[in-house]
Amino acid sequence: MGVLADGMHLMHNRAIACGPFPMTTTSCPCGSGLAFDHCCGPLLAGARRAPTAEALMRSRYTAFALGNAAYLLETWHPKTRPEALELDDTPPLKWIGLQVRRHQITGEDRAEVEFVARCRIGGRAERLHESSRFVREDGRWFYVDGELAP
Ligand SMILES: [Zn+2]
Numbered sequence: 001m002g003v004l005a006d007g008m009h010l011m012h013n014r015a016i017a018c019g020p021f022p023m024t025t026t027s028c029p030c031g032s033g034l035a036f037d038h039c040c041g042p043l044l045a046g047a048r049r050a051p052t053a054e055a056l057m058r059s060r061y062t063a064f065a066l067g068n069a070a071y072l073l074e075t076w077h078p079k080t081r082p083e084a085l086e087l088d089d090t091p092p093l094k095w096i097g098l099q100v101r102r103h104q105i106t107g108e109d110r111a112e113v114e115f116v117a118r119c120r121i122g123g124r125a126e127r128l129h130e131s132s133r134f135v136r137e138d139g140r141w142f143y144v145d146g147e148l149a150p
Contacts, residue, residue: 003063029095031099044059076142093121099117111134112135114132131147
């Protein structure tokens, strides 16, 4: 076998050994501990609807983490939704963790989710502590608005 063929063979084996993990084994950015494909993945892909306000909140965090502005707009209630959403990435912003503190049903089709999201902005750690309001219309949960915790 020539040198080139040997090299190709080696590269091929390496690609199998350390190639990118399939998405199914990647843990979801929302920190649920589940694989992305069994958590926020199907919601972001439009294959599944969020069963609860908390699930929607988690999927919106994941959309922020992945820069999926379209999903954020889709899940925003039309009454409070901005016309466009630009996820400004300067200075570089990296979402690094989510903790859901409280999920409260406040009415038949209403819920509140309190969470702390952590991010890094240009190397500086920041946290966002918010209580978000959600409504359900035609079986679909929407984000309405949120209040920052003091
Ligand atoms: Zn998730």
